[in-house]
Amino acid sequence: TEIYTLSLHDALPIYGVIPNYAISIVLLTILIMALLTPLTVKSTKSMIAMQSIQPEIAKLRQKYKGAENREQLNQELMRIYKERGVNPAGSCLPMFLQMPFLVVLYDVIRGLSNTVATHGHTKVEPRYIPTSSRMFHDLVNNHGAMHSFGMDLALKPFSHHASAFGYIPYFVLVIAAVVLQFVQMSQMNKRNPGAMQANPLMQKMRKIMPIFFAYIYFLIPAAVVIYMIVSTAIRIGTQDVLFRTGIVQPAGERSMPASGKT
Helix, strand or coil: CHHHHHHHHCHHHHHHHCCCHHHHHHHHHHHHHHHCHHHHHHHHHHHHHHHHCHHHHHHHHHHCCCHHHHHHHHHHHHHHHHHHCCCHHHHHHHHHHCHHHHHHHHHHHHHHCCEEEECCEEEECCCCCCCCCHHHHHHHHCCCCCEECCEECCCCCCCCCCCHHHHHHHHHHHHHHHHHHHHHHHHHHCCCHHHHHHCHHHHHHHHHHHHHHHHHHCCCCHHHHHHHHHHHHHHHHHHHHHHHHCCCCCHHHHCCCCCCCC
């Protein structure tokens, strides 16, 4: 409910001032990401902490090989997680944090383009927004289309488009979203390459997650993909600032002495 309220009640004033769906989504995304900044900082610290213990985890996996040692291995892993205050799911947290917003925005876009059949005719009846709002009247007048920069943001990459060239912008958005997703993961992993080599699961996640999200991006409206592009770009910038300012230090740097003493 809170996400719905944030998505619509803040988007309506933005659209009233700047009647452009793409710009409204960008500005709304900036607002949402600003509110999520503390969570981004926390999840980044969790990922770095997880990376710092990968060599120890690799040794434990080597020591307790085989199904007969699975229980002992799990106990040792839980001990390390508890001692270091590490969340095992931290390395994937930033990506999964976006899922609720994906689901909500997808439903919102569907609601804004809602059509109803009446007496053999189909008319647009946008949901979730006041009938007196500018967005409501624009959606009705444009038959549910969300026109912005030559695109209908209510459509998906494989929706019917007027021409073959009409598919290109939608595929470009998907490619941009996937590339940024990969950049975000690489940004974290390159801070401690040894952790990636020590954890085969992290290597698999790095390859699988962008493909997983690419599949999702082909199933959702372009408006939601724009949200993902902007939010991921902001998260990349936020993490870069965290590292540059020293608020979050790479795992490999934590163990280094503060001075030049040996």
